[in-house]
Amino acid sequence: MNQPGVPGQTGSMERSKRAVKGKGSGGGKGKGKGPRKGRKKAALVWLFFVVLFAIVCAVVGYLLVILNGQRILSANINKLNLDKASIVYDAKGTEIAKLYVAEGNREFVPFSEIPKLLQDAFVATEDKRFYSHSGVDLLGIGRALVKDVIARSAVEGASTITQQLAKNLFLNADKTIFRKGTEASIALALEQQKSKQEILELYLNRIYFGKGQYGVKTAAKYYFGVTDLEKLKLWQIATLAGIPKAPGVYNPVSNPEKSMERRAVVLKLMFDQGLITEEEKEAAAKVVYKPSSSSSRDAKYLTFVDYVVDEAQERTGLSEEELRSAGYKITTTIDTKAQTAMEKEFANNERFEKSVDETKVQGAMVVMNQHDGSLVAMVGGRDYEMQGWNRVTKQRQPGSSFKPIIDYGPAIETGNYFPWTTVEDVKRCFGDYCPSNSNRNQYLGSIPMSQAIKESRNVSAVWLLNEIGIGKGLDFAAKLGIELDKEDRNLSVALGGLTHGVTPLQMVRAYGAFANGGKLQDPHSILKIENSKGDVIYEFKSSAKQVMDENTSYYVTELLKGVVQKGGTGTRAAVGGRTVVGKTGTTQAGIPNYKTSKNRDVWFVGYTPELTAAVWFGYDKTDKQHLLDGSSGQAAAMFSAVMSKVLEGYEKKSFPTPSGLKEEEKLDGVTGLMAAYSPESVSVELNWSPVAGDGITYKVYRKGDGESEFKMLAEIGETAYDDLALLPEQTYTYYVTAYQASKKLESEPSEQIAITITTDLEVTPPPSEGEEGGESPSPSEPGGSSEPPIEIVVPGETPSASPSGEPTETPSASPSASPSESPIPSLPVDGNEGQGDGIDSTVDQVQQ
Structure with a gap:
């Protein structure tokens, strides 16, 4: 037995304690395992109840959505908000037009009479999972959410055909969660009550196809003159299927080119889904649309009213369908007397060249009050159709009518050039660019700027732009509201040779700044819009700004006076008793490997102290058979004919004359030669x-x-x-x-x-x-x-x-020579003609 104090016993006891301690330590570890298992179990329990709660909420929410949708559906299934026509008024409050959306523009067609390919085209384009979802496409919603998050705004829609049908019951295009939720609830309810065929039938009979046409049958009749849908061709089917995405943009009458592009997209979707062959796709994509007689409508003020609708959509964000059907009151800037006078002149065939075939020479004209930007009248073409091709807003090459904007205006704005400043009119090349004059007496040497623009001398304009720098010209044009492409950074812009051209509306706005002391106005056709309750939802606010020095606008006006006076290129634009200034413009045929003296476009853009107007003539499609024999004189004559009537009701004004004008400087002539x-x-x-x-x-x-x-x-x-x-x-x-x-x-x-x-x-x-x-x-x-x-x-x-x-006379121009025959320059005063048309040369006679 070991005794206390004996080393052997002491060591044994210590080992025993350590063993016990170690056991206790191990026991502690075992006891910790129990609480962790408890926490896991608790978490699982909580997760179960959370999931259960979520499922219950989802089921309850789904039921509420279904019930809400069914409630709304039952109240609106037979109702369509299409009976309140909006009304358009002039500035005096006189009604000038109604924007009808009536049942007469819809003809119901049963599902059995809708061709399978037509059904498939709409499904392929609008909702390819139509037959597999239950009213809401979750995959489409997911894709749209991702794109919206990336763009940080609602840019992608995910509406199914059923949802689009639901939306047609409310006419609210705002992309909000509330509206989309209501739309989804109605769609789900529709799927509960209607078969896929019934839903597709309702959809094809209710959707809007632009130009006041509802339903696929009325659209086919209107756009193609086809009453039996079985007779529709593939390209027509694809054209119809492409319209609902944006009816005002993709209908073939308003925008045939965009419609053709959209048709190609539809055809590709149909091909990708195995509905048509490659050959069918390619053939259908190439067909060029020609309006049917059914798409014509006899009514007054069509161009102006159509422009009002387009502007209203842009200003308010409302759709065309909403504007036509929600009882709006739209007060406009139209002058009905001016509009009537313009339409009368455009209906006069004597004002236009006769074509070699049925394709008519076309034209467009717009008049603006330069003092406030209000549009007075406009015509988008001869025989203009409702929501047709408005040439007032289509780009064409401006030719020399662009010279005040790109050459003379910016040169004078530098402060180094004046109407009496000399410019060079000498045959030369500017790098690889070699312009030439079309005047009979081609090159005159050094001449005053006033003569260069009066006789529309090309080389002088190019020389001037080269002197001031292309950048100054482009910047000046941008200030006048005409942004040019990077490709336009070359000297050919001096003569109006642009990549995409300009519209008559852009030109009338730019010239309006010259007429108004350098202030650029915002062209507008609408003064205000009120809803059916009388609340003003839009009212025009002026945003005019000074874009050039007042002296510049004055001197450009002085330059352009000579164009309309004797010896100038725009004499036919004169209006009796009024001061008229302006510029002609003519563009060559521009057909590769084809030389001709005929023209593609002719212009006259001009103004009086009261109003500014732009006139364009030409063919919509130019080829060797469709070119103009005449020049810009015919556009100038139209300006005179219309403005003579329009200005009858306007009090005479004067152009603003700024203070501090620089007087004309002259050098003494050389004597004693x-x-x-x-x-x-x-x-x-x-x-x-x-x-x-x-x-x-x-x-x-x-x-x-x-x-x-x-x-x-x-x-x-x-x-x-x-x-x-x-x-x-x-x-x-x-x-x-x-x-x-x-x-x-x-x-x-x-x-x-x-x-x-x-x-x-x-x-x-x-x-x-x-x-x-x-x-x-x-x-x-x-x-x-x-x-x-x-x-x-x-x-x-x-x-x-x-x-x-x-x-006898030595070879020289006679005193009665035309402006282009002068071999020697004369000096017009203040932009006006010189004596003898400013073009006479001395007659040398021999003294024996």
């Missing part, structure tokens, strides 16, 4: 008197035998010049101008002097005043003094004479 032939150096020595001023240089011009135009020989700083480029037995005529580069000013030409290169020369003095045989040029002509040009002739030789014995 003398010429002598030097046989030793074989040259003509020219001398003249100096002109006072800083930085004055002199430009020497010459014209030889057989040449129709003067050409600049040199620009020098001296008052003498030797011409060495001579040919024997030739007569050369010279004149000199003074030029000040710092101000871009060039004087009027000096008197002309002619010299004949021979071996033995004798100078013949000019006839004195009143002496027979001399004819003085008018003061506006080159060398506008009382003396005729001097000519040097060989002694003993007699110049050719007329049969009457009178001296």
